[in-house]
Amino acid sequence: MRSHLSRRSLIRGIAAATAVASLATGLAACGGDSDAATTTEGAKPGEVVIGQVSNGAAEQTTVKVSEVKAISAELPAAVGRSGKLVIGEGALPAGFPPLAYVGSDQKTLTGSEPDLGRLVAAVLGLKPELKNFTWENLFVGIDSGKVDVAFSNVTDTEERKRKYDFASYRQDSLAFEVPKKSTWNFDGNYENLAGRTVSVGSGTNQERILLEWKAKLAKEGKKLTVKYYQDHNSTYLALASGRIDAYFGPNPGIAYHITQVANTPDATRNAGKFSGAGETLQGLIAATAKKGSGLAKPLADAVNYLIRNGQYAAWLKAYNLSNEAVAKSGINPPGLPLDNS
Structure with a gap:
């Protein structure tokens, strides 16, 4: 990273x-x-x-x-x-x-x-x-x-x-945060992001990684949609409403947010993590x-x-x-x- x-x-x-x-x-x-x-x-x-x-x-x-x-x-x-x-x-x-x-x-x-x-x-x-x-x-x-x-x-x-x-x-580590009811999990392979819509912060390390995966999928004829929001409240509203499938961010921040919304209708979970240093x-x-x-x-x-x-x-x-x-x-x-x- x-x-x-x-x-x-x-x-x-x-x-x-x-x-x-x-x-x-x-x-x-x-x-x-x-x-x-x-x-x-x-x-x-x-x-x-x-x-x-x-x-x-x-x-x-x-x-x-x-x-x-x-x-x-x-x-x-x-x-x-x-x-x-x-x-x-x-x-x-x-x-x-x-x-x-x-x-x-x-x-x-x-x-x-x-x-x-x-x-x-x-x-x-x-x-x-x-x-x-x-x-x-x-x-x-x-x-x-x-x-x-x-x-x-x-x-x-x-x-x-x-x-x-x-x-x-x-x-x-970085991680994917999804609604608690979601059945999707990131298995460490960028290919299982095909067809997904993911939000990420602009100018961040995780954006760089996500855009690299998007480019690889595009070469394979597959689509990954990357969404940006003006603030994080908007990101989590989009996650709760189903406009995005996942949010990709730093694992500690996601871990914290999960604890804060655990007993609310908008509860989330960690769907898998990835090294901030990349796959190697x-x-x-x-x-x-x-x-x-x-x-x-x-x-x-x-x-x-x-x-x-x-x-x-x-x-x-x-x-x-x-x-x-x-x-x-x-x-x-x-x-x-x-x-x-």
Whole structure:
């Protein structure tokens, strides 16, 4: 997924869900960066509360997780001595539920990304300190040392690996959203889109992929109709009325929207997903630290501990993101190639 497109398409997809659900997230200030809450209110020692103050984006879940000495011993000395893990989010100005945004208390940075950062910090025996930035300033924060690690839906790319170390933790996927009553499913093959009408956001990575499929089908004498709407409310009205068969967008935004309309007449479901990197590579979302910082291994080991012991699955389930699970966190795994990053 091209970095400039992935960010834009993610925000557009999740903005759609926000508009439809009218979620009162409480907007963060519009400056370059700000400090957000550094602790999870109400959590006891050895516990992390997933989805607290998430305002309906997650099912609040409390999990047991304590320091693992064998993993915290791997930390760079300076980070270990500090007693804290400074976690960066690129969620200013408005946030993007369910991934990262200001919660219903109008102050706590919540979402799947901050919560995984809190879980990892607990394994490392560190206090999580969250800082919120604009997307561009998030990387400035890593470069300058203001941030130890970003948990902020950062796609692993070969270009970014020139400056940063990665510990992967989630698939980077797109998805098709359809009415719950629909019997159609995307099987991973573009040919089963023949005869369908699909909406997509203009200028996004998913539009690029969808138009490539449309061109392939046209060469085979088959038709795929692509529809565009001025806003996402219109997209979902078209989906509910049957004017389109599916909406193609970022999987997290679709997962969020599904939870928001689950108990309404316009309930929807996920009809299948596709890698944001294309058919030859599964895109990955990764914790991002300064290259050579020595954090990649303890971060990956902490995520793998959470995977083995069930807290990782509980985290994904709480945010309806179980379909983006990885079997293992990898250190600097293959990323999007330089000609597509």
